[in-house]
Amino acid sequence: MNPQSSFYNPAxxxxxxxxxxxxxxxxxxxxxxxxxNLSFGAQVLIMALYAMSLGLIxxxxxxxxxxxxxxxxxxxxxxxxxxxxGWHEPITAxxxxxxxxxxxxxxxxxxxxxxxxxxxxxMTLAIGAVLFEAANKFGWLTGGENGxxxxxxxxxxxxxxxxxxxxxxYLYCLxxxxxxxxxxxxLVSSPFGLALQGVRENALRMRLVGAPVSAxxxxxxxxxxFMAGVAGSLSAQVTGFVGLDVLAIELSINxxxxxxxxxxxxxxxGPLGAAVYMVLKDFAAxxxxxxxxxxxxxxxxxxxxxxxxGLIGLGQRILPKAFLISLPGTQRMVSRRQxx
Amino acid sequence: MEYVARSITFIAIYGISYGMVIFLISIGxxxxxxxxxxxxxxxxxxxxxxxxxxxxxxxxxxxxxxAAVIFATAAVAIISLGMEKAIYTRIYKATExxxxxxxxxxxxxxxxxxxxxxxxxxQPSRLSPTLEANIDLLGRSVQVYRLFIVAIGAVVVAGLWFxxxxxxxxxxxxxxxxxxxxxxxxxxxxxxxxxxxxxxGSGLAAFGGAVGYGMLPIEPLYPFKYLTIIMIVVxxxxxxxxxxxxxxxxxxxxxxxxxxxxxxxYGAFVVYGFLIVYLLLRIEGxxxxxxx
Numbered sequence: 001m002n003p004q005s006s007f008y009n010p011a012x013x014x015x016x017x018x019x020x021x022x023x024x025x026x027x028x029x030x031x032x033x034x035x036x037n038l039s040f041g042a043q044v045l046i047m048a049l050y051a052m053s054l055g056l057i058x059x060x061x062x063x064x065x066x067x068x069x070x071x072x073x074x075x076x077x078x079x080x081x082x083x084x085x086g087w088h089e090p091i092t093a094x095x096x097x098x099x100x101x102x103x104x105x106x107x108x109x110x111x112x113x114x115x116x117x118x119x120x121x122x123m124t125l126a127i128g129a130v131l132f133e134a135a136n137k138f139g140w141l142t143g144g145e146n147g148x149x150x151x152x153x154x155x156x157x158x159x160x161x162x163x164x165x166x167x168x169x170y171l172y173c174l175x176x177x178x179x180x181x182x183x184x185x186x187l188v189s190s191p192f193g194l195a196l197q198g199v200r201e202n203a204l205r206m207r208l209v210g211a212p213v214s215a216x217x218x219x220x221x222x223x224x225x226f227m228a229g230v231a232g233s234l235s236a237q238v239t240g241f242v243g244l245d246v247l248a249i250e251l252s253i254n255x256x257x258x259x260x261x262x263x264x265x266x267x268x269x270g271p272l273g274a275a276v277y278m279v280l281k282d283f284a285a286x287x288x289x290x291x292x293x294x295x296x297x298x299x300x301x302x303x304x305x306x307x308x309x310g311l312i313g314l315g316q317r318i319l320p321k322a323f324l325i326s327l328p329g330t331q332r333m334v335s336r337r338q339x340x
Numbered sequence: 341m342e343y344v345a346r347s348i349t350f351i352a353i354y355g356i357s358y359g360m361v362i363f364l365i366s367i368g369x370x371x372x373x374x375x376x377x378x379x380x381x382x383x384x385x386x387x388x389x390x391x392x393x394x395x396x397x398x399x400x401x402x403x404x405x406x407a408a409v410i411f412a413t414a415a416v417a418i419i420s421l422g423m424e425k426a427i428y429t430r431i432y433k434a435t436e437x438x439x440x441x442x443x444x445x446x447x448x449x450x451x452x453x454x455x456x457x458x459x460x461x462x463q464p465s466r467l468s469p470t471l472e473a474n475i476d477l478l479g480r481s482v483q484v485y486r487l488f489i490v491a492i493g494a495v496v497v498a499g500l501w502f503x504x505x506x507x508x509x510x511x512x513x514x515x516x517x518x519x520x521x522x523x524x525x526x527x528x529x530x531x532x533x534x535x536x537x538x539x540x541g542s543g544l545a546a547f548g549g550a551v552g553y554g555m556l557p558i559e560p561l562y563p564f565k566y567l568t569i570i571m572i573v574v575x576x577x578x579x580x581x582x583x584x585x586x587x588x589x590x591x592x593x594x595x596x597x598x599x600x601x602x603x604x605x606y607g608a609f610v611v612y613g614f615l616i617v618y619l620l621l622r623i624e625g626x627x628x629x630x631x632x
Contacts, residue, residue: 058437064436064437064440111620115619117379117436118373118379118436118571118574118575119575119619121379121440121571122571122572122575122615122619123616123619125568125571126568126572126612126615126616126619127616129568129612130609130612130613130616133609133612134609137605137606137609249568253444256440256441256444257444260441264437288455290451290452290455290456290460290560291452293448293449293451293452294448294449294452294453294456296445296448297444297445297446297447297448297449297450297451297452298445298449299445300441300442300444300445300448301427301442301445301446301449303441303445304431304434304438304441304442304445305427305430305442
């Protein structure tokens with residue numbers, strides 16, 4: 001496959017693209033332009049991280065899952081439990097949330113990833129449904145329908161207290177998103193990332209050339225789960241609350257919708273799609289939820305029938321080529337690489 | 341002793357009738373997935389539409405229940421033919437992700453459309469007086485409706501079995517499921533077979549939604565609510581396997597009912613646990629071979 005022709009994927013071109021700088025400048029600008037909406041902004045960033053983690057397995061490894069919310073939910077609940085047990089340091093708690101999700105992925109991954117297609121979707125859907133039911137029924141542990149509330153954390157790095165207006169939340173989430181994105185970006189352009197794309201295109205051929213397909217898939221599943229767990233954990237810290245909706249099937253499906261809106265298989269697809277989705281949904285908050293459903297449904301039909309690669313694909317078609325280039329400093333590095 | 345006998349009667353009647361409705365709704369998807377490999381998440385919408393037409397005719401136009409069922413089935417079958425030609429033919433060769441996206445989109449539009457046309461509330465499920473009556477069966481009072489559903493389900497299973505095993509249509513269908521290129525090579529018009537199977541499947545779903553609305557209440561979120569159970573039946577029964585679907589549906593119905601009866605708190609786990617165990621057992625078996 002040729003990443004340049006089908007997807008806007010700067011990671012494939014060994015340099016920092018001009019659009020990447022624009023992209024990362026946007027959340028910084030938003031911090032100053034919308035000082036009253038920073039709590040909402042933090043939610044957007046969390047969803048961006050969640051959609052990105054789904055993009056890693058769906059877009060780059062071809063694992064079509066209907067149960068990704070499980071990892072988000074486990075991350076959120078474990079962070080909630082840690083806080084309620086008396087540990088209030090936010091960064092370690094976030095790591096713990098991610099680790100809990102990754103542990104779950106390492107347990108279920110070896111089993112579910114042997115399936116593909118419809119059985120895989122069913123298995124992930126069923127596991128997600130079991131977890132949701134479990135959270136619903138084990139009320140002494142999860143608070144059931146009332147959820148876990150009163151989750152509080154100490155100031156970040158003991159310097160930045162959590163403020164009412166959400167400055168700390170916003171920047172804290174942005175920092176996590178950026179770090180996770182940097183890992184994601186270098187991961188998909190590494191040999192491991194290329195192997196994953198090989199598995200996505202044709203798992204049988206990858207097996208024939210000797211690639212450890214199942215090990216690759218389990219590994220990427222765990223990494224993606226870690227990122228989703230971090231997103232869940234951040235949501236618990238920022239809102240101070242964990243409800244049943246963090247495990248709901250709606251969250252799994254919404255993740256896919258965000259990813260498709262942005263562009264599957266592009267590293268910016270998840271974050272961009274999540275941001276646009278959240279903002280549109282916020283504008284449509286006064287609508288009848290059924291109208292929102294109709295709009296999303298029509299959008300999905302049109303994307304499959306006519307549009308390719310969501311907004312990223314659209315940007316790639318209408319933006320002048322000059323915007324899509326890598327920056328000069330990094331291009332020299334590319335040419336040196338090719339010479340050796 | 342009497343408690344055991346009564347429980348078993350209850351679980352058998354309620355489980356089997358529930359299973360039969362699930363069978364009617366899912367069988368169409370089992371067939372079309374076997375033929376076209378399309379993951380149609382919007383299949384439940386046909387059942388919902390059938391249920392809506394039926395309840396609309398029964399409540400506002402006082403059409404007799406049985407006539408309304410037949411009319412609803414026919415109407416949905418015609419609509420599904422148009423849908424197949426306009427939309428589904430475009431995704432037969434698309435990737436799984438595209439199929440999932442498009443059919444989720446269709447389901448959303450269907451849910452919103454049903455809400456727009458009929459409102460957000462649960463529709464009344466009026467049956468004919470004979471069906472609403474109760475009779476005494478082995479010390480347990482049972483609604484005639486439940487027995488009627490069991491009978492209808494048995495008739496449909498027998499009819500489909502005859503259609504698949506003893507008619508030329510069934511033979512061609514089985515040939516196309518087993519090996520499509522070979523079926524085409526010997527002159528079977530697979531495209532028209534697809535359309536017929538799709539219409540048959542959607543019609544059966546509408547029939548299931550209509551006759552089953554006493555059990556699965558009709559509301560806009562119907563396609564979403566019963567998606568999981570439909571997909572469970574499809575995943576368990578194997579592509580295009582009619583007999584498998586019948587057995588699995590009844591089994592799922594009984595397991596679900598028994599789970600809710602004996603462990604009311606944890607009943608919902610039982611059917612999911614059943615699915616997970618079943619998929620685990622078959623992990624090296626049918627699916628792998630067929631989907632490779």
